[in-house]
Amino acid sequence: MDPKRFLFLSLDSALIGDLAWQVAREGHDVRYYIEAESDREITDGFVPKTDDWRAAVDWADVIIFDDIWVGDEVGTGELAQELRDAGHAVVGGTPATDRLEEDRGYAMSVLEDNGVDTLDHREFTDFDTAIEYVREHPAPYVIKPLGEVQNVKRLLYVGREVDGSDVVEVLRAYKKAWGHRMKGFQLQRRVEGVEVAICGFFDGDQFVEPINFNFEHKKLFPGNIGPSTGEMGTSMFWAGRNRLFRETLGQIESWLADEGYVGSIDLNCIVNDHGIYPLEFTPRFGYPTIALQEESFESPTGAFFYDLAHGTDPALRVHEGYQVAVRIVLPPFPFDDPKTYDENSRNAAVVFERDSRDGIHLEDAKNVDGQWRAAGESGMPIIVTGMGETMQDARRQAYGRIDDIVIPNMYYRDDIGERWIDGEGDRLQAWGYLGP
Template sequence: MDAERFLFVSADAALITDLAWQVHREGHDVKYYIEAERDREIGDGFVPKTDDWRAEVDWADVIVFDDIWVGSDIGTGELAQELRERGKAVVGGTPHTDHLEEDRGYAMEILEEHGVNTVEHHIFHDFDVGIQHVKEHPAPYVIKPLGEVQNVKRLLYVGSEDDGSDVVDVLKAYKTAWGHRMKGFQLQRKVEGVEIAICGFFNGNEFIDQVNFNFEHKKLFPGNIGPQTGEMGTSMFWAGQNRLFEETLGRLEGWLAEEGYVGSIDINCIVNETGIYPLEFTPRFGYPTIALQEESIESSTGQFFADLARGVDPDPDVHRGYQIAVRVVLPPFPFDDEQTYDENSRNAAVVFETERRDGIHLEDAKRVDGQWRVAGESGMPIVVTGTGDTMQAAREQAYDRIDGIVMPNMYYRDDIGERWINGDGDRLQAWGYLGP
């Protein structure tokens, strides 16, 4: 394709650096805007920047928003919708699709209206009322905060006691520590099974034929223990519009077309032999999922998103095997501690033992005089990916690449993809969810 002008917009934290870098390396003109002052150095030396994204709207052929948040409020959907009404080609949501992530109760209502099965769930805006509900209906529950505070991923809690006593204790603690910030919370009945996310790409009119199926690894330590993080790694594969898609995202196609949604939309589910139970939406790119999707799209990434934004039906060439991504982090991730970050991670060098950079993707990194360095404040500089004909082959490639990276104090999970190998794949196949 001919070179096009792409404007990438991070209206809050810098998240989309790697996609901007990929499109830039393909020969397109790129400008990247970052609103959060603490993140503005991220991507320096990799992608051209702008200090005023609105001033670049007329320049841009394609505009890409990376998240739903504008500071502490949702709002990129409204911005994207306004730009589309002006005739611009935009990857981004709408006010209603932003609301899917911000308000979990609304999300469940949309699913139910379109005939999608949902797990038992209740919304509370008063801690004492929620606690009383658990006492009157004892069971294991999942606590999911609502509003801006839900981005503090460590507040999601998955109950383990059959009588819900641990959930009661956690709600009491949250009332004391977070009651001033939490708009409310959802209690969702815990369901056992395989956790899988179905991710579709929507062009404003319909889903593309290729569907991405991915498995998140949110706990900090191998074995899925420790504090919640945004994500420590992802395994995935691409397939057609099978039963998992048709009974979830596929039923929302008409609604998304009415909205004019453009981009990636993901619905995380628990599935078992009795059914598919949606848990939550991600009506935007996932991180580091998008880096792994880039790696597995073997045709032009820029062409793919330009077509998507213009309502064309993209036909990307995707890797037909399996893929994994591993987030490589530094102290104090996933916590905030400025002193620890200053002592261990700020401006730290990212050293590679070879000249090759295959499978190395940017998160919070910059390049100074040719040297990759840690940037920002979060301590998650890079994502390392691998692909293979089997999940084990993808694992071996990713971890071999990590072995060639030197960063003092770096850590990562070494079990990304093992759940598939140890039985998740067999269970999904036996239950009849995967198909062709």
């Protein structure tokens, strides 16, 4: 493919720098816009920037949005739709697909209308009403904040007690600490099983094959304990339209086509021997999921997203084994503490003990005179990936690469991918979800 012009847009936090860097390294002309002032140094020295994205719209062959947020408001889907209507090729959502993430009740109704079974769930705007509901219907529940505060990942709470008593106590605590900001939340019945996300790239008409199946590791510490984070790492593989896909994303393929959606969409589910139970949508790129997907692409990344945005039958060749991504973080992640960040992490040097940068992906990093450094204020400088014929091989490669990296005060989970090895893969196969 001849070089094309790509405009990458972060209208809130900087998230998509690694994808922009990869496309630029393939020889395409790239411009990257970051709205958040605190994040604007991210990818400096790696990716060309612009400070006026609207002026670059007519220049671009492809426009790529990284999230659904415009500052504190949902809105990239509306912008993407307006740009498509004006004749531009866009990777991004629509107002309705943005709503799949912002409004969990709406997301469940879309699934139900398209023949997908969902767990019992209810929306609340009042803590006392929710507490009374749990007392009248004792069971383990998951508390899922709605709206802007859903991005505060540690507020998601997974109940443990069969009578819901722990959920009642957490709701009381949230009322005191977050009542002024948490305008709504969902209570969803908790079920046991294997948590797996079904992810596909949609070209405006249909899903591109193969389909991605990934396993998020959201807690801070190994063993899945500690506070919730956006994500500490991901393991994954690619496959065809198996039962997991057919009974979830496959059911809404026509709905997405009617919307004209273009991009990645992910549906996280709990699966057991009784069925598949959707939990939540990510109608955008996932992080660090996209870095790991990009690492496993065997077809050119820029060409794929150009064809995806133009709806011209994008070809996607991927690594056929397993993949693992590990997020490397710095204090005070996942919490906000500017003093701790300034004292321990700001501008921290990323030192590589080998010349190779294979499997190393940008997150909140910059390049200053050839030296990689932490950038921004979130404490997530890089992602390290590995691939292999087995999940154990992929883990070995990823953690071997981490052994050759030094960042003062860095920490990470050392168990990404172990759940698959310890039996999740066997259970999914035994239950008949993976197919040939």
